[in-house]
Amino acid sequence: MRKIFADGKAEFDFLAELSKRAGETNKKVAETVSEIIDDVRENGDEAVKKYTEKFDGNLPEFYEVPREVINEALEEADMEFVNALLNAQENIVDFHSRQVEQGFINAKDNGVIMGQRVRGLKRVGLYVPGGTAAYPSSVLMNAIPAKIAGVEEIIMVTPPLKDGTPNKDILTAASICGVDRIFMVGGAQAIAALAYGTEEIPKCDKIVGPGNIFVATAKKLLYGVVDIDMIAGPSEILVIADKTANSAYVAADLMSQAEHDALASAILVTSEESLADKVLSEIDRQKANLSRKEIIEKSLNDFGAIIITDSREQCVALANLIAPEHLEVHMENPMELLGKLDNAGSIFLGEYASEPLGDYYAGPNHVLPTSGTARFFSPLGVSSFTKRVSYTYYTEDALREAKDDIVLIAEREGLTAHANAIKVRFEGEKSE
Numbered sequence: 001m002r003k004i005f006a007d008g009k010a011e012f013d014f015l016a017e018l019s020k021r022a023g024e025t026n027k028k029v030a031e032t033v034s035e036i037i038d039d040v041r042e043n044g045d046e047a048v049k050k051y052t053e054k055f056d057g058n059l060p061e062f063y064e065v066p067r068e069v070i071n072e073a074l075e076e077a078d079m080e081f082v083n084a085l086l087n088a089q090e091n092i093v094d095f096h097s098r099q100v101e102q103g104f105i106n107a108k109d110n111g112v113i114m115g116q117r118v119r120g121l122k123r124v125g126l127y128v129p130g131g132t133a134a135y136p137s138s139v140l141m142n143a144i145p146a147k148i149a150g151v152e153e154i155i156m157v158t159p160p161l162k163d164g165t166p167n168k169d170i171l172t173a174a175s176i177c178g179v180d181r182i183f184m185v186g187g188a189q190a191i192a193a194l195a196y197g198t199e200e201i202p203k204c205d206k207i208v209g210p211g212n213i214f215v216a217t218a219k220k221l222l223y224g225v226v227d228i229d230m231i232a233g234p235s236e237i238l239v240i241a242d243k244t245a246n247s248a249y250v251a252a253d254l255m256s257q258a259e260h261d262a263l264a265s266a267i268l269v270t271s272e273e274s275l276a277d278k279v280l281s282e283i284d285r286q287k288a289n290l291s292r293k294e295i296i297e298k299s300l301n302d303f304g305a306i307i308i309t310d311s312r313e314q315c316v317a318l319a320n321l322i323a324p325e326h327l328e329v330h331m332e333n334p335m336e337l338l339g340k341l342d343n344a345g346s347i348f349l350g351e352y353a354s355e356p357l358g359d360y361y362a363g364p365n366h367v368l369p370t371s372g373t374a375r376f377f378s379p380l381g382v383s384s385f386t387k388r389v390s391y392t393y394y395t396e397d398a399l400r401e402a403k404d405d406i407v408l409i410a411e412r413e414g415l416t417a418h419a420n421a422i423k424v425r426f427e428g429e430k431s432e
Contacts, residue, residue, distance in 0.1 A: 001266075001280060001283065001300040001301065001304045001305065001306060002014075002304070002305050002306070003273075003276055003280075003305070003306050003308065004305050004306065004307045004308065005307075005308050006307055006308060006309045006310070006314065006318070011307050011318065014305055014307070015321070015322065018265055018303060019371070019372070021233075021234060021263050021265070021302075021303055026213065026217075029213055029214060029217050030217055030221065032188075032214070033188045033214055033217045033218050033221060034221060036051060036187075036188045036189050036192060036218070037188065037191075037192040037195075037218060037221060037222065039051075040189055040192035040193055040196065040198070041192065041196045044193075044198035044199050045063075045193075045198045045199050045200050045201070047189065048185055048189045048190070048192075048193050048198060048201070049063070049185075051187060051188075051189040052185050052186075052187075052189065055186075055187055056159065056160060056162075056186075057162075058164060059164070060160035060164045060165070060166075060184040060185075061160065061164045061165050061166070061184070062166070062184055063183060063184060063185070063200065064181060064182065064183050064184075064200065065166055065171065065182040065183070065184060069166070069171070070171050070174060070175050070179075070182060071175060073166075073168045073171035073172050073175060074171070074172050074175040074176065076168070077168065077169075077172040081169070081172070082172065082176070085136065085140065085172065085173055085176055086176065087361070088137070088140060088360055088361045089140055089144065089176060089177070091361060091362060091363035092140055092141065092144045092145075092363050092365075093144055093148065094363055095362075095363030095364055096144060096145045096148050096363070096365070096381060096382050097148055099145070099148075099381050099382040099383060100148065100149075100382055101118050101382070101383060101386065102118065103115065103116050103117045103118045103388075104116055108398075110395065110397065110398045110401075111394075111395035111397070111398055112392075112393065112394050112395065112398045113391075113392075113393040114390070114391065114392050114393070115390070115391055116388055116389065116390050116391070117388070117389045117390075117391065118386050118387075118388055119150065119386060119387055119389065120146075120149040120150025120151045120152065120385055120386055121146075121149070121151050121152075121205040121206055121385050121386065121387060122151070122152050122153070122205055123151070123152060123153045123154075123155060123202055123203070123204045123205055124146050124151050124153075124154050124155070124204055124205065124206050124207070124208065124385060125154075125155050125156075125157065125191075125194030125195075125204035125206070125207040125208070125209075125226075126139070126142050126143060126146075126154055126155065126156045126157070126179065126207075126208055126209050127156075127157055127158070127186075127190060127191065127194075127207060127208070127209035127210070127211050127215060128156055128157070128158040128170055128174075128209055129158070129159070129186070129210060129211060129212070130158035130159040130160060130161065130166070130167045130170055130184075130186060134158075134167045134169060134170055135210070136169045136170055136172065136173035137173075137359060137360050137366065138209060138210060138366075138367075139156070139170060139173035139174050139177055139179070140173055140176075140177055141365050141366050141367055141380065142208045142209055142229075142367065142380065143156075143174070143177035143178070143179055144177055145365065145380065145381055145382045145384065145385060146208075146385045147177065147178055148382050149382045149383075149384075149385035149386045150385075150386070151385050153180045153181070153202070154177075154178070154179045154180050154181075155180065155181050155182075155183070155194065155201065155202055155204055156174055156179045156181070156182045156183070157182075157183045157184075157185050157186065157190040157191075157193070157194060157201075158170055158182065158183075158184065158185075158186065159184070159185065159186025159187065159190075160184045160186075166182070166184055181202075183200070183201055185201075186211075186215075187211075187212075187214050187215060187218075188214045188215060188217065188218035190215075191207060191211075191215055191218035191219055191222060192218060192222065194207050194226070195207065195222040195225050195226040196225070204226060205226065205227060206226060206227040206228065206229070206384075206385065207219060207222075207226055207227070207228050207229070208228070208229040208367070208380065208384070209229070210232060210367075216231065216232065219231070229367060229380055229384060230367075230369060230373070230377060230380075232367075232370055233370040233371035234260075234261050234263035234264050234265065234303075234370065234371075235257050235260040235261060235264045235265075235325060235326075235370065236257065236264060236265040236266070236267075236324050236325045236326065236370060236371075237253065237254060237256070237257035237265070237266050237267070237324065237325070237326040237327075237328065237355055238267045238268075238269065238319055238322055238324035238326070238327050238328070238344075239253060239254060239266075239267070239268045239269070239327075239328040239329075239330060240268075240269045240270070240315040240316065240318075240319050240327070240328070240329055240330070240331060241268060241269075241270045241272070241275060241315075241329075241330035241331060242270065242271060242272060242275075242312060242315075242330070242331045242332060243272045243274075243275065244330070244331065244332045245270070245272075245275055245330035245331070245351065246330070246351055247275060247278035247279045247281075247282050248282050248286070249330065249351050249354070250268060250275075250279050250282070250328075250330055251279045251280075251282035251283045251285075251286055252282075252286060252354070253328055253354055253355055254266040254267075254268060254279070254283070254300070254304070255283060255286065255287060255290065255296050255300075256354070256355055256356055257326065257355065258295070258296045258299035258300050258304065259290065259292040259295055259296050259299075260295075260299075261295070261299065262295055262298040262299050262302065263299070263302075263303065264299045264303065265299070265303040265304065266299065266300060266303075266304045267304065267305050267306075267307065267322070267324075268305075268306045268307070269306075269307045269309060269315045269318050269319065270306070270307075270308060270309070270315065271308070271309050271310060271311055271312060271314070271315060272308075273308050276306045276308055279306065280306070283300070312331065315331075316337060316340050316341065319341060319343070319344065320340075320341065320342050320343045321343075322343075322372065323343035323344060323369075323372045323373070323374040323375045324344055324345065324374065325344075325345040325346075325368045325369065325370045325374065326344070326345060326346055326348065326355045326358070326368065327341065327344035327345075327346070327347045327348065328347075328348045328353070328354075328355060329341070329347065329348065329349050329350070330350075330351055334349040334350050335349060337349075343374050343375050344374050345368030345369050345370070345374045345379055346358050346364055346365075346366075346368055346379060364379065365379045365380045365381055367379060367380035368380075396425075399422070399425065400426065400429075403422050403423070403425075403426060406418075406419075406422050407419045407422050407423060410422070
């Protein structure tokens, strides 16, 4: 894990190098995914099952998982695991319930009525990886805000295990969250099926959830046919820390993100070189006992860094520039900095707000913008699953008062039919 002394160039050279890790969509992957999408659009379930057999080796035990199998997964699950999920669910519900947006109506004295309706989407597709990278926490983080938003139906797709059976932990989480239907299919073919609909898999209005490069590419190519949550890049964490920071905690939190993927990025920004050295020592000590040691080492070596700055203020400035997915603040009086930290997917304040708390339990969503897009994107939430419809009612007198302005603007734009649509309503008045 390299040490970089911020001098106005070295840190920016590193950040420019870092930005390349996500890269453009692989052209060969895009070509393959496009072929799959076209095939599914034309041939529906037949194509979906063909690709499932091709990529997974055989067809799964079920295409659509029967409701009794989903219920059995919950009934047979380890109760400690179920209770942990239920406790997490309670926190996620509590947080996201506060995001509910209300519509409004504005009735003016002249009889004009305007307003906005907020409604949940009709049907949402949820992609959940189902192999070795099976994350029941993702089911909670995606399904719960959708339900709170008023989504009528959640359709989950998830690849089968190697033996063709569903992942029981995924089914347990889906049962707890009230997922309506589950299909055992993964990859780009699953995304295409959700976007276009097949004989058995319903067409969805939006697709959410993480996946591999084929899934991410399919979502990107189908955006516009269907809405998606975001184009997610590799996971990342930025820790800003001062002399009060506990080096063992900082090292552990950096590695908690590095273990996700060899492309993950873990960065420490500090004004204390002595802390940097202690963190490096702690990484060496702690990683020896971690199961994903090789991935952690590659991630830290290739995309990790400790940037040493001159001041606390420079740490904050770099944090806003990087706009990380996860931002931890290990500094004295961390709440004082909250108002200055504008660009981050989720902010963790103080040494006991470790990032995995957000991944699993605290309540805020763990589906977050990556690759610097926290400058303009927000975390997944209730509003991600709603649409807004505005409405307008005008009386004759109110339109008469506004007509000259409307006609003037329309004619200035050369849209005479627009102007005529207003004029025609008052032609009789003109002829008098």
